[in-house]
Amino acid sequence: MLLIHCPWCGPREEVEFRCGGQGHIARPADAMDISDAEYARYLFMRTNPKGWHYERWNHVHGCRRWFNALRHTVTHEIRATYRPGEKKPPLPDGTT
Template sequence: MQLIACPWCGEREEIEFHYGGQAHIAYPDDPYALDDEQWAQYVFFRDNPQGPFAERWVHSAGCRRWFNALRDTVTHEFLAIYGVGAERPLTTGTAPAEQRKSQEAGR
């Protein structure tokens, strides 16, 4: 079972969370001006990278709050957890749990 670090509740099992799709997708400025092809692009078409990917998650069985996560799609490792309004962090290549372990070891 994978642990996901909720920004408000701490680490919890993955079954408490639901995936919410790609993060940082801007709502159209004038949605009434979009044709069917443009709506299809907005609603259905998303990036599918191999490597770090910004995603939205909700802690549905806990605090029920949304947050963003930077996750490696190859290893499923969470590289960073951050707020919905925050900018995507730089890719560090180290998961938050590993960062804490290395910081605690350095004390």
């Protein structure tokens, strides 16, 4: 039961959102030229940290906007939510 700050609508209940998995995964522009192994890394490999995690969320039952979030997977603290194209915030001090 998270309280998520939509970058447009402000704090809303988790039920209005869908999580879109890990954020900041670049779609390879040279997809046709890279190996299956390299492409598989893009397609399948995701981090699963115990700690801070860059994620994508969609305010699906609200303004329908996709955005990014920095969430801690243990405490569920959401350090930041930010719009597409905005620079991703650094990880909190002392973490990697």
